[in-house]
Amino acid sequence: MKTNNSELMEIGVLGDERGNLSVLESYINLPFEIKRVFYIYSTKDGVRRGFHAHYKTKQALISVAGSCKVSLDNTVRKEDVILDSPNKVLILEPNDWHEMYDFSDDCVLLVLASELYNSNDYIRDYEEFIKVYSETK
Ligand code: T46
Numbered sequence: 001m002k003t004n005n006s007e008l009m010e011i012g013v014l015g016d017e018r019g020n021l022s023v024l025e026s027y028i029n030l031p032f033e034i035k036r037v038f039y040i041y042s043t044k045d046g047v048r049r050g051f052h053a054h055y056k057t058k059q060a061l062i063s064v065a066g067s068c069k070v071s072l073d074n075t076v077r078k079e080d081v082i083l084d085s086p087n088k089v090l091i092l093e094p095n096d097w098h099e100m101y102d103f104s105d106d107c108v109l110l111v112l113a114s115e116l117y118n119s120n121d122y123i124r125d126y127e128e129f130i131k132v133y134s135e136t137k
Contacts, residue, residue, distance in 0.1 A: 003084060003092070003113075005095060005096060005103060006032070006072055006074075006091055006092050006093055006095040006096045007089060007090075007091045008081055008089070008090050008091075009029070009088070009089045009090075010087055010088055010089075010092065011023070011087050011088075011089055012022065012083075012087070013051070013062055013087050014020060020086075021078060022086055022087050024062075024089065024112065025074070026033055026061065029039060029114075029136060030060060030089075030112070031058070031115035032058045033114060034037060034112045034113070034114070035111070035113060035114060035115055035116050036112075036113040036115065036116055037112055038106055038111050038113070039064075039109060039110045039111065040100070040103075040107075040108075040109040040111070040113055041051075041107065041108045041109070043068075043103035043107060043109075047052075047091040047101070047103065048099055048100070048101040049099070049101075050070075050098045050099040050100050051099055051122050051124065051126075052094055052097065052098070052122045052123055052124045052129075053096060053097045053098070053122075053123045053129050053133070054094040054121050054122060054123065055114055055120075055121050055123065055132075056094055056113055056114075057094055057121050058091070058092065058093060058094060058103045058113070058114040058115075059091075059092045059111055059112065059113045059114070060089050060090065060092070060110060060111070060112040060135070061083060061089070061090040061092065061110070062083065062088065062089050062090075062109070062110045062111075062112075063083035063085070063107055063109050063110075063129040064086045064087070064108050064109075064110045065086075065106050065107060065108040066084075066103070066104035066105070066106035066107030066108065066133075067082065067083060067084035067104045067107060068082075068083055068100050068101065068102055068103040068104065068107045068109055069081065069083070069100070069101050069102040069105075070083060070098055070099070070100050070101075071081050071098065071099040071100075071101065072092075072096050072097070072098055073098075073133050074093070074096050074097070074131050074133070075093050075095070075097075075129070075130055075133045080084075082128075083108050083109070084110070085101055095133045097129050
């Protein structure tokens with residue numbers, strides 16, 4: 001399923017009598033090299049996070065426990081995606097303004113990123129985001 005420039009993928013589940021295992025490998029089923037991993041958890045009720053796009057960073061979001069929603073906007077289309085399974089992987093391109101919300105109490109949102117952390121890679125001003133990415137369409 002295609003969303004904006006982002007992509008919601010369903011990856012394979014390797015299951016046996018012991019349970020399940022899913023795999024992401026750079027340039028095999030993940031379109032970038034992983035340079036950074038972080039995870040968001042114990043999110044308080046009603047919290048909305050994100051509110052930014054990036055200049056360079058690509059990311060993969062996986063709700064490895066619980067669920068959350070992600071609101072996407074690439075200046076042309078807006079869409080909301082539900083992450084409610086460890087085998088659903090949302091690929092975010094740099095030009096996807098994103099906001100995460102409706103976190104379940106048990107949600108652990110795993111994020112794989114193509115770049116090391118750099119606060120200058122964030123576009124946190126929506127008007128600036130529109131300016132930067134409308135010009136490149
Ligand atoms: C994103 C979404 C999905 C660091 O010091 N290093 C890091 O690698 C990260 C990700 C964050 N931080 C610091 C910066 C802030 O002081 O941790 C604090 C919380 O980060 P932020 O407010 O940016 O968190 P979110 O949930 O709004 O956004 C995060 C990522 O920053 C962002 O790249 O796309 O998750």
